[in-house]
Amino acid sequence: MTTKEVVPEVGGATTSYAPSGARLPSLTALRIVAATLVFIHHSAFQPLFSDEGVQKVYNKLAYNIGPISITFFFVLSGFVLTWTAKPLDTAKQFWRRRFVKIFPSHLVVYAIVLVLMLLAGRAVPWPEALVSLGLLQAWVPSNDYLLFAINPPTWSLSIELLFYLCFPLLLILVNRIRPSRLWLYAGLAAVAGLLLVPAVSWLFLPDSPSMSAVSPFSWPQLWFNYFFPVTRMFEFLGGMILAKILLTGRWPNVRPLFTVVLLVVTWAATLPLPLNLFEGGYHALFIMPIALVITAAAAADIAGRRTLFNSRGMVWLGEISYTFYLVHVAVLFSLQAAFNHQWGVGGMFLGDFTSRPFGTVAAIAFLVGAYLACVLVGWVVYALVERPAMRRWARPRGARPAGTTSAST
Template identity: 35%
Template sequence: MTPGPVLPPRLPSLTGVRAPLAVLVFVAHALGSARFFADDSINSLGFLLPYGPAALSLFFVLSGFVLVWSEPWREGVGPYFRRRVVRILPTHALTWAAVLLLLAALGPLPLLGPLPEVGPALVNLSLLQSLVPLPDYLLSVNGINWSVSCEVVFYLLLPVISRPLLRVPDHRLWACFGALAAVVLVLPGVIGALVDGPPWALWPPLSFEQAWLVNFFPLTRLPEFLMGVVLARIVATGQWRPVRAWWPLLGVAAVWALLPVLPQVYARSAIAAVPLALLVPVMAVRDLEGRRSWLSRRWVRVAGDMSYATYLLHWPLLAVAKHVMGDRLVGWGEGLLLVAALYALTQGLSLLLHRWVERPLLRRVHRPRLSPAPDPAG
């Protein structure tokens, strides 16, 4: 009997790492955006270092890495798109509808704004809002899902982009990664120099046009995703050389140290993605070598699997909490309890969505069981 196609080895740490990344995004928004604390120095911890945007950059890199690692295109583009749709659309549609109901019932909410008009709401439902350079469209309904809109564009482009990237000779993969890293590092400066406009109230002193091009526009964020694609090939072809995790982390610290002397546009850019991206193959190789870490533990992997639902739910829950509190601000003790309770509520609802919506649907479209990959050590 002819053996079936071989599955690539599993990389559980790349699932588990999504859990702490989701925590970083939640904390950044609970402190820097919701601003529950009377002591503004605590609120400022949300943006003192751009750890929330850095976590989001790593999500983009992870997406590129995991999709190329686990999607060998042996089943064709149809099954690939079917799995992507099932992975993102049901949870998005449920949270989209829930936010519209909240806005209709409660009126304008902090962080969410008023009930949007039909056009922006439908564009948000389609998850193409990051392509529209208008604030009312970009941040309509559950505005936090602009990054999911970027992912949708990545998913649409990957079957085309992956073909030339998969044909890059093994010995040129690092040069390809370097070229993508150079784009990430240089592009914000180019945008800041060539694009101008009045300060955007949300992110002064940047104009909306600068902010959109640097942070929200999918093609600007595409190099982060493609770095993940190339790194997956670097690991798969044996081009990766052992690196300790603290080297990429030192690189992130160096980037953050430079931010005060760089143009303001860099503060909202993805330049930390370049050193952060190198953490992904570090974790992947540990898994391939059979070395366990806390990221591969089952409860961490479950939290990582829930991270998409966590991401979509946390923003409207913070908005409702801010609405309930009104102008009242709290001390650090009460504030920490509030943030912890909101995180627990977010996780509880995320678990329900993951268990009763995401997992059953994913099982239905999952590929037929393939032959296990050979032991990489054997």
């Protein structure tokens, strides 16, 4: 195990920190937090509550959670991969591990959903299906390629793949930042994502067709701001820089609870704003609060403090979070379709039904049951596909396994 070092912090305080590779179970656990937020967001795509007032409140809460969850994933990926980077690792080895992590489970879930669609007699949009097979759909400036992919949530993996491709070069650049300027660059990453990207879309992209009568953004602008892989790189960079801040001992002694409260307050303060503002580029408001939550949780692990994030149950859920994410829409919408007396894959993306709403208590029970079903199916895919694939193909045959890592993405 790597020996811990004591490094002076800003303000004269000291903190015990470990070089990259130290175990950070909280970062594994935080993945299920982000995945759960995505589940809540998508659960509002069909009416669940027969009480219209309750449904309206739920929609407001759930819809605005969506942009937070995606930013959470991206910042967390940047942080974890920077923390676990090893000096002797090659780009080829890194890309191999990322490919094996992402594609086997994606292909298995894709095939299952495709078969269910065919058995249910649903039309398959083949251009969109083939593009999403290669996880390239976010590069296409057409809403059809996002909504009618075989497994729609995988659009975010298009962005992850670009980050993986660029990570070896980005790490070289981030490592060249002087430690005294890391906080400055972290702020610049957040501000650039918040101001530069929307400004470019406003100035250079057409203002039609409009997304809706109340949306200030056209579809080209929204796609550029929210779905285009290149413009989401600021979130990864924010996570990378915060990891370097912790590694160089420049993280102040901030408890995770404070950062969580800050994130919740930021979310609550933005609730009156329409969702399309966040999808139009202002999701970057959450880069720094999310990065602070992640860094504070990592610092608590290094200090040996017990928190909810590094509890055994949360870490286990974090380990299956990727497969949970892959299956959650298919499972959720299939269950909603079943209550509407339909068989097979259904839902807003893959079917044409309108979900039957429940009473308030029954709707909550349905949500809990659907979530547990997603956990179960996600665990099955993790146990039968992701974990065996990583053991078999993540490293060349005969290669000696690397040391214990802090978290996986």
